Amino acid sequence: MEGVAKAYLDGQRQRTFFLLMASLMTALGAVLAMGFGSSDDLSMRTTLGILFGFQSPEGLQREILINLRLPRVLIALAGGAALAMAGTMMQGVLGNPLVSPLTLGVASGAGLGAALAIVLDVAIFGAPELAILGNAFIFAMLVVAIIIKLGDMSNVTSESYILVGIAITFIAGAVVQTMQYFATDAQISQLTHWSFGSLSRPDLQQASLIGLFVLALLPSGLRAAWDLNTLAVGGDDFAASTGVDPRSTRRSILILSATLTAVVIAFTGIIGFLGLVAPHIARILVGNDYRVLIPTSAVMGAAVLLVADTIGRTLFAPVVLPVGVMLSVLGGPFFLYLLLMRRQSA
16 A cells, blocks of 8 residues: 555656656747747847846847747747646546547637627727627637537537537638628738737737736636546546536536637637647646646647747748647647547547
8 A cells, every 4th residue: 555655656746847847848948939030130149148138138139029029938838828728627527538629619719709809890998909808708608608508418428529619610610701701901811810820919918918817717727626537537426426516517617718718819819729739748748637737738738839839930931820820730630640549449
């Protein structure tokens, strides 16, 4: 018995150490990412010198670093962590490793809400961004309501969630395409931004607010880890026997996941597959204990989105590829691999 307990504690220490090292590596990667770009006025050496206080920035250098590169890095870290956390919690609460904010249709629902706010030119307190955020949140909640209602049916399988998500994605896409016929040139440009997903839109203030919002919701995700572990061990019946209300837990976690998704997508557009890929990478590295899996997924999501964006803006510089395109290229084959592996193990 003591040997089992020692092995468990050793494993926990190793997973915690890996999480700390991954966090440090991601932070270092964020610093290095700010040095990559097509500007001759702000090379990697100059950027590092400015960041560590060895050199004072000039006017153009300050503009590039503070107003262009820093917001992209911040939104990559915060947005990647939020989408990865959302995907991890959705997979745990629905018991299906193939679900994510994209495959469940939550991302498409939030994108549809944002598109409606753009085309109808809605503003809250004179701020179009607030209308876009509010509409994205409302439509994401509508999708979650459909998923919760679906979960109340006794004959629903785990694959049914994927099929419903695909249907919602097609419907939302059709509505957005129809709205393009009635949109102005400026609105069509914004709608195209949503369809690709990009980190170039948020400014420093918006990126900082998203980061603070994600940090504020992180404790809620960590508190849900115990309930997710209970559901993962024995399903609804076992969870109920331990005092966990599966229905209430499922509802609260889906709402939390949708909130994280809606806030990010409202500013970046649809970023696909991150909520699917990052949790599986984290599972391979630290296992299925959600107490460690949730924060590790957040770190992996931040790292993957940071790397994808850095590649996208430097590979064909000065042309910048949207991060949504880069993630789709990487995530599409990975999703197919997961689907085939799941079929083989069935």
